[in-house]
Structure formats: C-alpha cells, structure tokens
Amino acid sequence: MKALVLSHAHPAFSIGGAQVASHNLFTGLKSLPGWQAHYMAGVGPPVARHDATPLMSLGQAPDETLFWTGDYDWFHLGTTDLDGLMRHFERFLSDLRPDVVNFHHVMGFGIQAIASVRRALGPVPIVMTLHEYLPICAHHGQMIKARSHSLCLRASASDCGLCFPELGAAAMKRRELFIKSFFDRVDAFVSPSRFLLTRFEDWGLPRQKLVMIENGLEGGPVAPPRPLAEGRPRNRFAYFGQLNPFKGIKVLVEAVTRIPDRIWGDAILYIFGGNLEHQPEEFQTQVRNLFRMAGRRLRFMGSYKSADLPHLMREVDWTIVPSTWWENAPVVIQEAFHHGRPIIASDIGGMAEKVRDGIDGLHFRVSNPESLAETMMRALRDPALWDRLRAGIEPPTDAASAAREHARLFERLLTRQGTAGANHG
Numbered sequence: 001m002k003a004l005v006l007s008h009a010h011p012a013f014s015i016g017g018a019q020v021a022s023h024n025l026f027t028g029l030k031s032l033p034g035w036q037a038h039y040m041a042g043v044g045p046p047v048a049r050h051d052a053t054p055l056m057s058l059g060q061a062p063d064e065t066l067f068w069t070g071d072y073d074w075f076h077l078g079t080t081d082l083d084g085l086m087r088h089f090e091r092f093l094s095d096l097r098p099d100v101v102n103f104h105h106v107m108g109f110g111i112q113a114i115a116s117v118r119r120a121l122g123p124v125p126i127v128m129t130l131h132e133y134l135p136i137c138a139h140h141g142q143m144i145k146a147r148s149h150s151l152c153l154r155a156s157a158s159d160c161g162l163c164f165p166e167l168g169a170a171a172m173k174r175r176e177l178f179i180k181s182f183f184d185r186v187d188a189f190v191s192p193s194r195f196l197l198t199r200f201e202d203w204g205l206p207r208q209k210l211v212m213i214e215n216g217l218e219g220g221p222v223a224p225p226r227p228l229a230e231g232r233p234r235n236r237f238a239y240f241g242q243l244n245p246f247k248g249i250k251v252l253v254e255a256v257t258r259i260p261d262r263i264w265g266d267a268i269l270y271i272f273g274g275n276l277e278h279q280p281e282e283f284q285t286q287v288r289n290l291f292r293m294a295g296r297r298l299r300f301m302g303s304y305k306s307a308d309l310p311h312l313m314r315e316v317d318w319t320i321v322p323s324t325w326w327e328n329a330p331v332v333i334q335e336a337f338h339h340g341r342p343i344i345a346s347d348i349g350g351m352a353e354k355v356r357d358g359i360d361g362l363h364f365r366v367s368n369p370e371s372l373a374e375t376m377m378r379a380l381r382d383p384a385l386w387d388r389l390r391a392g393i394e395p396p397t398d399a400a401s402a403a404r405e406h407a408r409l410f411e412r413l414l415t416r417q418g419t420a421g422a423n424h425g
Contacts, residue, residue, distance in 0.1 A: 002036040003029050003410060004098035008107035010041035010066060015305060017331040018131040021192075021215035022104035028216055028403025030063075035407060038096055039064045042108030054084050055092060065092070069108035075138055076178055079110025089113060093120035100410045102127040102190075107134075114182045125413035127406075128183070130191045132328055135179050136203050138172070139163055142246050142325040143199070151326070151348070151366075154202055180204065187413050190406070192329035193350040199326075211409055215329060216402025219338035220306075223313035225390075234317035234386040235267035237344075237376065240304070240332045241321075243276040245283050248322030248346065248367070253290040255322075255372035256297050263377050264297060269320075272312060274303025306335075313339040317386060318379055321345040321355070324367045329354060334396035342389035344375055359392040 007022035019041070029037040043058070043066040050056055054068035067089065071080040079085060089109070093101075093116065101117050101124060103109075117126055134141030136155045143152040146163035157176065161169030183189075189205060191197045192215045201207050226236060237256075241247050249271070256269050271291075276284055291298055304312060319336035321327075326349030333354045336343050343361035345351040355361035362379065365371035379385060 001034060001100070001407075001410070001414070002038070002096070002098045003406075004038050004040060004093075004096060004101045005029070006101070006103050006109065006113075007039070007041045008105040008109070010039075010043065010060070010064070011306075012060070013043060013047075017215070017329075018104050018129075020306065020331055021131070022102075022129070024216045024218055024399040025102070025104075025403055025406060026064075027218075028399040029407065031400060032403055032407055037063065038098065040067055040092075041065075042067055042069045044068060044070045044108060054081075054088050067092075067109065069110075072108055072110065076175060077106055077111045077134060078178075079108075079112055081110075082112060085110065085112055085116045086119075090116050090120040093117060097121070098124065099414060100125045100127065102129060102406070102410075104129045105131060105134075111179060111182045114185050118185055123417055125187045125410065125417055126185060127188045127190060127409070127413070128186045130189055130196055130200060130328075133196070133199060133326070135183070136199065138175065140246070144246070144325050149324075188409060190409070193353050195326065195350050195353050196328045213405045213409065214397040214402055215331065215334065216399035217331070217334045217338060217396045218399050219309070219335055219396070221310045223310045223316075223339045225340065226315060226317055233265070233267075233380060233383060235265065235380055236270070236315055236317045237267065237320055237379075238270040238272060238312075238316040238318070239320050239322070240272045240309075240312075240335070241330075243271075243273045243287065244279055246323060246325045247273075248324045249273070249287060250290060251324065251367055251369050251372060252320055252322045253287070253294050253298065254369035255376060257290070257293050258369060258373040259377055259380075263380055265380070267297070267380060269294070269298045270312075270316065271298060271300045272302070272304045309335055309339070313341060316341055318376075319343045320372075320376075321351055322364075322372060323351060325349070327351050337393050337396050340390050340393055342386060342393065344372070344379065356392070358389075360389055360394070362389070 005026045007019055009019050011019040011023050026037050026039040029035050049068040056066045132141045133143045137143045139146045145152050157169045157173035160172035188209050188211050190211045190213050197210045243249050319341045328350045343355045345355040346366040347363035348366045357363040362375050364375040
C-alpha cells in the first residue's frame with residue numbers, strides 16, 4: 001500500500017507542529033511492513049518557482065516533493081492557481097498512484113486540491129488531518145472574536161458576520177458552504193484532540209467520519225532532570241514557541257512581574273521563541289516593554305529547532321503553555337512530557353485535555369496573569385510538587401505507534417472502498 005502525505009510546508013524550511021507531525025507520520029509509515037509513503041509539502045516565496053512546473057525537490061529525498069504555491073485565498077482556503085492544480089498536481093497524482101491521500105492542511109494547495117484527488121485518482125480514500133480551526137473560523141482559525149478578543153464558544157454565520165461586519169453574515173455562510181462542499185468528498189477527519197473533533201462535529205461534520213489519533217513524536221534523547229544542590233528548589237521555568245498575540249506571552253511575563261521577590265528568589269523564566277519581528281508593531285512594543293519590566297527574572301534566548309530541545313531541557317524544570325486560544329494538541333506539550341517536565345497550562349481546549357491538572361501538570365485561568373502567578377508560586381513553594389507531577393507523566397505517542405494507528409484507519413477505509421466497489425459492480 002502507498003500513502004501520500006501532504007503538508008502545507010516542509011519542516012526543513014518551516015518549523016511548526018503540523019509540519020513535524022505530518023513528516024513524522026510519513027517516516028513512520030515507511031517503516032511499516034507492506035507500506036510505502038511519499039511526502040509532498042508546499043513551498044513559496046522567497047523560494048523561486050521553476051518556469052515550467054511548480055514541482056521541485058530542493059535537495060530533499062526522492063520520496064519527498066515540494067509544490068510551489070503563491071496564490072492562496074486565505075478567506076476561502078482556496079487557490080487562484082487552478083491551472084497549477086489541474087495540470088501539474090493532478091499529473092503528479094496520476095503518476096504516483098497512491099492508495100490513500102492524507103492532507104495536513106490545505107494551505108497553499110487550496111481546498112480545491114481535494115477535488116483534484118478525486119479527478120485524478122477516483123475513489124481512493126481521502127483523509128484530512130485537522131490541526132486547528134481554520135475551516136470554521138476566518139479569524140486566523142483561532143476561534144477568538146475579532147473585536148472583543150473573547151473566546152468563541154460556537155461558530156455561526158450570524159456570529160461570524162459580527163466579527164467581519166464589512167463582509168456580513170451572508171458572506172460567512174457562503175464561505176462555510178464552499179468549504180463544506182469539498183469536505184463532503186473527504187472519507188475521514190483525524191485530530192489529535194477530542195476537543196477539536198467536538199468543535200468540528202458542532203460545525204456539522206458527520207460524527208462517523210471523525211477519528212481521534214495522537215500525533216507521533218520523535219523527541220530524541222531524553223534530557224535528565226536538572227541537577228540540584230540539596231535543598232535547592234525547582235525554579236527554572238521555560239516558554240517554547242512562537243511569539244504572537246495568541247500564545248499568551250504577555251500573560252506569562254505579566255505573571256512573572258507580579259510574584260514577590262521573597263517567593264521568586266533566584267528563579268528564572270527562559271523564553272525560547274522567535275518571529276516577534278513579524279508581529280504587529282503595537283504587540284512588539286508591548287512585549288519588549290514587558291521584557292524590560294521583568295528584568296533579570298527573564299532571559300530571552302531566541303528561536304530554536306526541535307533538535308536543540310534535549311540540550312535546552314537540561315536547564316528547565318517547568319514548561320509553561322499560556323496560550324489564550326483553544327489550541328489543539330501543541331507539540332510543545334508532547335516534547336515537555338517526553339523529557340519528563342511538568343507543564344503549567346491554560347485551562348481550556350486541547351491544553352486542558354492534554355495536561356491533567358494535579359497529575360502531570362497544573363492549570364491556571366486562561367488569560368489571567370494573577371492566576372498564573374499564583375500557580376507559579378505554588379510550584380515554587382511546594383518542594384514535593386515537581387517530583388509528584390513528574391511521576392504522573394505518561395510518555396507521548398511515538399511516530400511508529402501513530403503510524404500504525406493511521407495505517408489501521410487507512411486499511412479500514414480501503415476495505416470499505418473495495419466493498420463499496422464490489423457492491424457497485
């Protein structure tokens with residue numbers, strides 16, 4: 001059997017949870033008896049497109065292909081380069097002849113790529129892995145209200161129209177129907193969190209098509225606990241991730257500045273993150289001012305790569321995930337648990353699902369710096385808490401196990417397809 005795994009970007013060029021999860025699945029499938037896999041990832045500016053074709057390799061392996069995409073309609077999740085899809089993508093599909101196609105995002109490719117698979121390959125199973133809420137929410141897929149920035153509990157055309165009054169409810173309904181017209185051709189939707197699946201079920205996807213499978217992690221060597229002198233506290237906190245308005249970095253630094261000196265002592269918050277320079281100017285200014293207010297309590301370490309984590313985790317006791325949106329299944333949670341680090345996380349969405357309060361981590365009230373400060377103080381005051389939470393951590397799913405789960409799903413869909421074909425004949 002041969003699977004084609006598609007991602008909006010390749011982890012060699014763009015680090016992100018969906019990229020890493022999709023590539024780990026690709027490598028895991030290749031290791032299974034009876035399975036082959038091919039990986040296709042989107043690439044765009046500043047990489048230049050070939051004159052004759054959007055297909056390229058850029059030094060990747062023979063079973064990895066890049067597809068140049070530069071004309072993407074973010075509102076409709078569509079492409080305006082239908083010629084590229086129909087001439088080049090469909091030809092690639094016809095040549096490769098995969099038995100199953102697994103999309104991880106349609107960004108870049110465009111949601112019309114689902115129809116291209118049907119045209120080129122007929123009734124092969126199509127699986128869509130859902131990593132966030134972009135099909136539901138036109139506000140960056142965050143399900144946060146555009147004007148009030150409050151959490152959105154359930155999407156509807158009328159509510160979405162209030163977020164985009166310049167477009168109105170009718171345009172939001174047309175967007176929904178357009179996306180669902182392509183999703184109707186998908187055989188199964190996979191998500192690593194039950195919370196996200198529930199949101200998509202509420203949005204109208206058929207329950208029988210929704211499947212929960214954890215993302216697979218290749219975490220590398222496990223970092224040992226930070227060595228401590230006798231009587232010293234576990235007081236090294238760390239944030240790993242992008243520095244954008246939805247990741248809660250402002251909430252975190254505000255919390256750190258509120259902890260009294262007598263409790264903070266010589267604790268440190270490490271910030272491992274990048275892309276602040278690509279954020280709105282007002283947000284950049286606010287974050288830099290907060291960094292200055294935190295003073296010596298904070299050490300900004302810049303961006304990092306996944307391969308750096310075993311080394312970086314050696315100096316870390318606690319990982320903090322303070323996102324102000326629902327999240328799905330942040331890879332940083334899997335990475336922290338792989339290295340045996342308890343997590344302090346916002347009490348909503350995929351974070352609350354993956355981090356069990358009082359068992360392998362601690363929850364605090366989302367977007368509330370006072371609540372986060374109190375939770376961090378609890379971690380600083382209770383010398384037995386870290387060991388107790390560390391003992392409750394379960395190792396995350398590895399890439400091979402996730403690949404086996406996906407293969408079982410693919411095989412069920414292929415069996416159903418064969419049965420349907422026989423019945424049709």
